[in-house]
């Protein structure tokens with residue numbers, strides 16, 4: 001059912017949430033656009049202007065590593081300023097109320113953690129861009145440190161003391177999906193009774209698999225997204241309104 005208006009959407013969603021034992025929210029870029037985080041994949045988004053740097057290219061060339069960090073620092077203003085939006089706050093409320101054991105996200109902006117969800121309960125399919133790691137020894141680095149070294153070296157990316165390359169903790173194109181988050185996302189999808197897909201076009205693999213997994217195991221599927229998705233036909237509730245407007249009534253006070 002496609003909700004004909006915002007009121008109907010909220011009342012249907014409210015009934016589903018009330019009746020649910022275990023809700024699994026699954027979030028994409030759409031939940032963070034009101035926070036000033038650009039949707040890289042959208043038309044006119046960063047990725048349509050700048051081809052993303054694939055993992056193999058990052059590994060193969062110091063120039064690509066410098067370029068990758070240069071681009072990252074350009075975006076730092078948006079990331080550093082961003083605060084959780086209404087959607088993040090509503091989901092944090094469901095989490096605190098014990099309704100949602102975790103959140104699965106395609107986002108790399110750390111906003112679910114800032115909204116109050118324990119880092120261990122934010123399942124990041126594409127990693128996190130707010131810190132960096134050494135690709136060899138997994139040592140964590142803060143961006144401020146990397147930036148300082150980068151500037152001090154004449155805009156060249158620093159390497160780890162072990163000789164490994166330092167990269168944001170994100171999953172790049174051509175880099176394998178992280179096994180543990182994938183497995184946890186799958187388990188959660190199979191064992192929930194309401195699956196809330198929020199702000200994701202649900203086309204990027206493997207994201208597309210989780211709503212169907214949930215649905216096949218008996219969950220109600222809710223899709224909240226401005227644009228239609230391929231799964232709208234099988235969803236129990238489709239909401240095409242602004243995510244913040246839809247979720248604002250669910251922010252716990």
Ligand SMILES: [Zn+2]
Nearest residue numbers: 134137160162
């Ligand atoms: Zn290292």
